[in-house]
Amino acid sequence: MKIALVGYGKMGQAIEKIAVERGHTIALKIDLDNRNDLNETKLAAIDVAIEFTSPHSAFDNIMELLKAKVPVVCGSTGWLDKKEAIDEYCLQQQGAFLYASNFSVGVNIFFELNKKLAQLMAHQTEYRVKMEEIHHTQKKDAPSGTAVTLAEQILQNIPLYKNWVNHSTNKAEELEIISERIDPAPGTHKIRYSSEIDDIEIIHTAHNRTGFATGAVMAAEFLKGKKGIFGMNDVLGF
Known part of the structure; x- marks a missing residue:
């Protein structure tokens, strides 16, 4: 898969390591310095985006990704007062969105x-x-x-x-x-x-970030090619 990492802090770097180990390519990295690269042109070849940023930027990031028809795995917390709007927009776009407060x-x-x-x-x-x-x-x-x-x-x-x-x-x-x-x-x-x-x-x-990163990559693998709203229960079959 070609993955976009939206947020390249410690969590994004941990996800990158696991994704590459599992045979995926990190085709795009978005951070504060290149937020303008979050556009339809740059996202055209992306299979799935994994979004780990802050409560203040998550909503806008997710909306941009769904607008570009990119399936989104989101682990940002503190923004859930707007999740209903995200879910509605995702369904309107016939997109795919998977949120979890924790991917471990x-x-x-x-x-x-x-x-x-x-x-x-x-x-x-x-x-x-x-x-x-x-x-x-x-x-x-x-x-x-x-x-x-x-x-x-x-x-x-x-x-x-x-x-x-x-x-x-x-x-x-x-x-x-x-x-x-x-x-x-x-x-x-x-x-x-x-x-x-x-x-x-x-x-x-938790002893380290590996469990969170592995779960996020598993979620991305699950989400590729799907449409709808999902959670980790779907990924793990609970």
Whole structure:
């Protein structure tokens, strides 16, 4: 495949390494210095684009790629208030779009564990749920997209909780998420159910960016030649 990398920071470089190892070509790299190269002429020969940028630029980047009829794999977080517009435009264009808050296979298994545990704990009102997430100091959004996904899964399955907050709270209906930014942590997510009798805890800790990069390339391989809206559940067959 000929891949366009939109965003060439540490994550983009990790994706490049995995993509080349898997036999693909990085035909275009877009960063702050050459944003104007994100146009239909430069994108004409691209099979799939992988977009990892910032909350402020992701929406415009995705729209440009879909306009050019390029399938898009997006891992940027912090912009999901506009995702409905992206989905609608993708379908209008008969394009292909795959978003994930986290592309790691391990994290997506963790998502499934989180949903199942929340379902089991739905009516165990003696337990209080709290979340913690740790990332490196360059992480621009807090809580992380992964933490938001985990929190939304808990809200969908435990009736007590009505919303999440990114600070300590004593309100029964609020799900607490505590965010820390510590170098060089790639990412840790912890969910704890606590009662006076015991604690139940699940944790995912990333050791490096390889898992995220591998999952993103797998998603690009999956998306080539398809049309529609997809997620990592589709890639992994969950």
